[in-house]
Amino acid sequence: MEIFRKKLTSIDLDRGLELPRDSNLERLQPFHGTIELSTIVESSAGTPLPDPVTIHCSTRSGKLVFTRGWHDIARHAGLKSGDSVTFYREVNGGAQYRMRVISNVG
Template identity: 75%
Template sequence: MEIFRKKLTSVDFDRGLELPPRSNLEPLQHVQGTIELPTIVESAAGTRLPDPVTIHCSTIRGSLVFKRGWYDIARNVGLKSGDTVIFYQEVNGGAQFKLKFSLAMEIFTKQLTPIDFGKGLELPQYNSNLKPLQHIQGTIELSTIVESATGTRLPEPVTIHCSTIRGSLVFKTGWFGIARDFALKSGDTVTFYQEVNGGAQFKLKVRNVRSSKEEM
């Protein structure tokens, strides 16, 4: 039973991990003050900390927050902003709590321009981490999971063709289909990253300007 999943921000490491409001908090509704949750911690690839970690869950200003224990987990597994955690309860396994984490390696974030829809999405050379793609010679195919900022995911991964053109890396075949399916336009933002603990799979997250304003 999944309780919540959250993409981490710097606030989660400073003030504690605040559980998102759209969580399934039914298993934690009995929390008054602070309770201890013995939790098994493992990566998306199945690597597990040797012993369960006791997370202290408190009610702070009407929200549930993980503090002591959570900081130890973040430090021990090297979590940072952009990584994802999933907290859930295995009701058929003694009702034990589990925290699964996925380390994300952001490759680039780009605000789209008209050129990206005409000639292909050219990867920005500055403020990018192109190390995972440095081996590209000619054209390679990147099987990519595509989802919106709100978590809506295309049913199947998309194969993006990444080519070296005039010294720059460019997304062409596959990218144009993504742009069409999500109705992307100039001003929208895409983030391309690799979850190194999830089978090193590539992911592309899209954020529409219109959707972002509606969320606000």
């Protein structure tokens, strides 16, 4: 069940991935402050990273932002401005969420 889809900007890559305003936050478990989200990350071809990544989601200036863990994903996947991510809830082998990263090649 999709929570959000976003085309990345340089700010998302430098400061943290800010969740779009139209995110389906009902799919996120309720929290106050910071939450850790165990996430399986996969490429557009469906190839997952070997282990789930823990993404820290916190409130910054009233907005939800992925910080620690997100930067590792962006670096490992070589994400650039213009690439896309889709984040959705899917309980699978200990991870509760899945993120698909899509490079904007060409």
